[in-house]
Amino acid sequence: MHPMLVSIDPLKPAQGQKGLMNRWHPDIPAVATVKQNDVFKLGSIEWTGGQIVNSDNADDVANVDLTQIHYLTGPIAVEGAEPGDALVVDILDIQYYEEAPWGYTGIFDMENGGLFAKEFRTKAAKAIWDFEGRFASSRHIPGIRFAGITHPGIIGTLPSQELLDTWNKREKALIDAHPGASPAVALPPIEKGTYIGQDISKEVFDKIAREGARTIPGREHGGNCDIKNLSIGSRVWLPVYVAGAGLAVGDLHFSQGDGEQSFCGAIEMSGVVTLKCSVVKQGVEKFALKQPIFLPSPIDPMYSQQLTFEGIGVGKWITHLKKLGYTIEQAHLLLSAAPVESHVGAVVDVPNACCTLSLPQQIFDRDILPNPDGIERRDYGQAALRSDGQRCFDPFEAKEKQ
Template structure:
């Protein structure tokens, strides 16, 4: 009887939250075909929707991937991405049915999410990555040895809700959470048998006009927390014909899950194949460092990005070269370290930070190491994506004397 009461409460709070979530409209697909937009709010942008022709489920583009669009360097591209949360097998692989069970009306569920989840697109819940990856986009003139500069202009939630999930065998506390065991006969027809936990989380604007996530608790009180949207997955194609799993990030980027990469940030990726073949997905409305349960607050988002090619030997490249992802925002340079071992990820981030300071500012390596120890925070980006991530936050203001003096 107690179990029944608890379950009923969860359902009621989900319905209540969904009603709150419907106070503002969703961002529907602009057009079904990739291309240059000639009118509307995004006039002059290139546009990529998430359709069965422009996505792949669980894998990243490799060197053999065909671009869905080719753009010149310096182009602004708007991607309408679709989150995998609410579409996966342990949620029933039926986006409309899943979100309706949380009280969301059909018109507040993306048509693309309904189409993808009901399609015959093959996806193995246990083998394949969960992510719905949009792209790739080729950049004219990109060649191996070049660097792709990706400026994040804007990340907008497309729907007024997201999902936070914890799954068996994944997350920080494997074997402790989820508490309910998985059953051998779990299937999309019986998603509850997976034993996984997905927390439906509406978002709404507060009195200041800022988005907040809302988790309603068993006491009837709500946890409210600010959003900071970013794309968990951005990158370029690896130079391989082998399938590239979407979960572990690597030297080409991918599922790097660094929460600093919101609007106003810039990421740099080394180009490995002609055209670079850029892709994105796995949009996060907000993520804590570590992403400990497995996912952040994840939901479908519209990402507007500027893609600029930095040619080897011609254009200035931060740190003189980029052999793995590098990032910056107005305040910090960000050097990731990636490894299955968190200690090794820390070492790699530190080595890259030293190399960067040496090459960018001419600082002796021993002094760079000392500076990092005294004045730089190393943050855990995530520990749940097979390859773990740590990134250094190198404060730009500390290097004012190294900047070229402007002429009066």
């Protein structure tokens, strides 16, 4: 049995549980130390810390406290790791808890709504996904079943004080350049919601709360990369900035489409991660390791038959899913959660870059291809909405009515 270094109860809120953190700061002490090449396990709670529940309304998504997120497990010190080294992390396995065999995908209200918040004037919605082994299906998006590409949305090392100061200065300048932006262009340190699940002095905690970087974006150390192919079986090289490296991991996703388009857009879950770490001395210099490098998993599910939409905007694939019978909320959630492939095909042909989005045909229980007789429209119900019934604005439906 490989040791469980941090145990988490997925049925309880994150607040009060040991071994969790929701800020990046060099003064956060390690909760455990591992030897190189030892295999170990870490429990992880879903990114909001238990704020989202398995229900048929999205009031919890509408009322989520984003000052708390993300709840990460760690930091873990690796023996022999020093600043300038490369930390090599093998993601050996990720399993959901048997007592919590479900996850969710969400759409936030417009002020926190992410990529398409203004275009869709987003209102809170969610889909609950039930897990059966490696497969997921949802009562809120019928007609879909797929194998998950399970991965940590966040994996990274602690920053040095110098790097932390660089982040805060860089992101403050971005905020100052875009006052009042909604959604915000960056999130500065905030004391409200700061959580460090271990016994530390008030002086150290207050310093972390004042200075600690929020976990929303990816940065030089790794962090919130949300790359679906950095999954079970992957190996990642991370820069080391502090003694011991300070590895932290969390924001587990059962599955995700490229781009995580609804912001709360993967299938968020709690689970157990199995890892192994080693160190390459002076790896930052040897590999020119300014940001992480990773090898994709050799065991991700392969969906070879894909219906690919080419274009310069988001409209074609949304309208196709609506033709099948899905609502704007269901389409948005599905494209965030399913193993969708998104690519930039070409950037050289001004003024328009060519982008593609590919839907795996095999995840549907019906034929979704264009055919001469048109596309059969079915009634797929609706995602879980706010109890007041408010919906996202549907620009495609509005155009159809004009």
